[in-house]
Amino acid sequence: MKMLHTTTRAAAIALSACLFASAAAADGKLAIKAGRVLPGPGMPELEKATIVIENGRIAAIGKDVKVPWDAVVIDAPNLVAIPGYVEAHSARGMDRPNENLDVAPFLSVRDSIDPVGFYFEDSLRWGVTTINIQQGNNCVVAGQGVIVRPIGLTVDEMIVRTPSGVKLSASPKMGFSAATQAQALRRAFGDLRRSLEQLVAEKKEGSDRARREALYQGRDLEGENAKGKAMEGAAWKVTGFELVPRGEIDEKLVPLLALVEGKLPAFFYCGRPMDVHTALDIAKENGFLAKTTLVISPAAYKAAGAIAAAKVAAILDGAAVYVETDPLTGEEREVFVPGELKKAGVRFALASANPTTESLWFQAAQCVGRGMPRAEAVAAVTTVPAEILGLGKQLGTLEVGKFGTVVLCSGDPLSVASWVERVVVEGRDVYDRSKDVRVKHLIGGQAPANTQVMGASLLGDPRKVVCCEGEDPEEHAKHEAEERAKKDKGEAEDDK
């Protein structure tokens, strides 16, 4: 785990949008006095408790916690505090995910993220505070992802960890067959192996091509990078690899090498049940099965047994209820996918089906509706995704030592009538619904001042215009004035 970026970003946050309030900086102290605290799945709830956050981490939580004298206080006696939701996998928030180059492990999501994209605003609005952004599903080896918090004006401010893993797909990329997809995956690792063997061969021959190339590209060849290390990995190794200084390895090879050496997680997409075997085989053949998480479409639920047997976790990428049609009879059947995963013994996280109405809260709520215990449903959007991302010690619950990332809801977090009112990310007070002009637009259609938002009324102030075709506008205005006068008079008399 790398050290986290914890510099003050108050200025940037204030600039970014009206909804970002900058009451406290990460290195300050913040206390949240909440009416109710639901610290995590299965943990006892606390009435009227206080959460103290210092330097971005929770310093104390409980009923009788003393608020430090210098802490900024969020007094929320009517709100319910929960840990922020963790999105285990998403291809949103980017200019465009890579679904173009087939094998591009060197591409990073980092270069595609648009920090001011609406997606990040929406995430906060629906209580999602950590997102693993990965390249798209329509690929072979799509590139590296990053874990971000949905705040900040630059990608660097947003990043929790980079790279968070490599995205691969076992489902045929558009135009590919299952066979060509599997072959393309095998070739990617075969090419890696040959390239590494060639590096070793060149070293043995005394060639300095790799070194010259590294210098030409301006790579750092000092310190650790000057040393060669024997190759690690559970599946295959290139002998004599210690001859190659690590800094001389082509950057394009590094991410896949990291996979094979078991140093980088893999997020492997499976759109169909049959893809699961391909994914598991490729991961096994190249020694990264232990670091693999499958990203499965609802259709892949039929391979739940194989997923469980391989002891890999799965992220459900899509709706919780899968509607499938029998190809023979045309009959429709509905399958509650998280239920199937649970039955098979798969450890799973849920992903949002869309960033707003079917965000993580809704996915968890649907599981409760289908009979899953609430703690398990909530775990699938908090603790389990946090563990999958290797952030189990930092995120997922509200406990001392973990990130001070807290979402304050107006009521039961899984109720349709509740809204996210405030969000605190690592001690920074970043969202306040009362100042969120765009949420007002979504709810009531009111366009933010001085903006021309799609759908905003072209007729002036919405809901005040009374249209009057066939009525003389002057007559109408006169009538309205009379009505107003009558009403005012009535009120004046009431006052008496």
Add this chain to the structure above:
Amino acid sequence: MAAATLVATGESKDQTSWTISAGRVYTATGKVIEEGRVTVEDGKIRSVSKGGGGDLECYAITPGLIDLSVRIERDLSSIEQSREITPEKRIADALDWFDEAWKREARSGVTSVMINPLERQVVGGLSVVVKTAGESAQKRTVKADSALYGAIGSAPSQSNHPAFGRPDDFYSRRPTTRMGVEWEWRKAFFDAAMAREDKNLAGPGTLELQKALAGDLPLCIQAWTTQDIRTAVFLKEELAREGLGKLRLVVDAAAEAWKEPELLVRSATAAILPPFSATGRSDDGSFFALDTAKVLAERGVTIALSGHGARAASERLCYQPGHAMRGGLAFDAALAAVTINPARIAGIDKRVGSLEAGKDADLVLWSGPPFEATSAVIGVLVDGRLVLDPRTQNK
């Protein structure tokens, strides 16, 4: 596995008499019965009272949901398109009673639906209200010719183009603009009114238009945007002003009704709202604010919600009241908007829409508080027949 099948549990598949109890029975008559019981006999509700026990138990019971804009069977071949005005055509004649969509609606709690002609014509024809399950087309029909349906907006003129310069094809026809669509509406009603005096002016469909003018047949117009809703309301007002008739107007898919609710209030127009969207953006370039249902209900507009026959489980009618409640609509109003209101709009409230003795036994059984995301539809009865068995759910 949540398959909507009947299981052999002793009683016959054709059983139509039941006693069902629930922690809360929402009757949609303004009354909620705690620890209540509904008895069903021969497909009709016999009593709604206090009491527990019975054949089936669940957390809550509501009346069967009613969707007035379900959009099953609406491909281009389902209705005649050789003319723009075909008020005499019946969508009932084009229904495929074996479509899987019926079962899909039934197992998610929708028990009565109105099927409307396609919006690709100006006046499409006659709608029909049917049950989502049942033995035969005849038995399933709740109300034939329940409304005259048409459209304003971009849909009726979509793809149409003038004949010149191109070889003639199906779309070489008018109208090609919103103005043209409005003209077609006004001409149709004007001609129908004139035909009252001069029988020689009558043609196919004249009778249906005259019925709509007389207020005997509800007129349902699809209008997504505020400008289209205006056109519909102004049409009604113009006809009234000219003394040609009094339309009973219903606007379907009225996404932008929030912009000028006064229009609907002053013209006593009912509104069927489309499914809520994730971004607020809706069809035909409209913006559907989340509090639309609340704003309209508070001003006394009769509203009905609809699911447009979504295949995805989470987009169906049973989730729409939840979205409306998120936008501020009170629970009682949300319940009414999927039960008694649509029943009244379609004129079928004597048979369905609430839990009262003598009405059809169309019931929805819930696993938790209705419309909450944490609740599921676990049981459904249509005319007393179990189409989704709560004993097989959430297992």
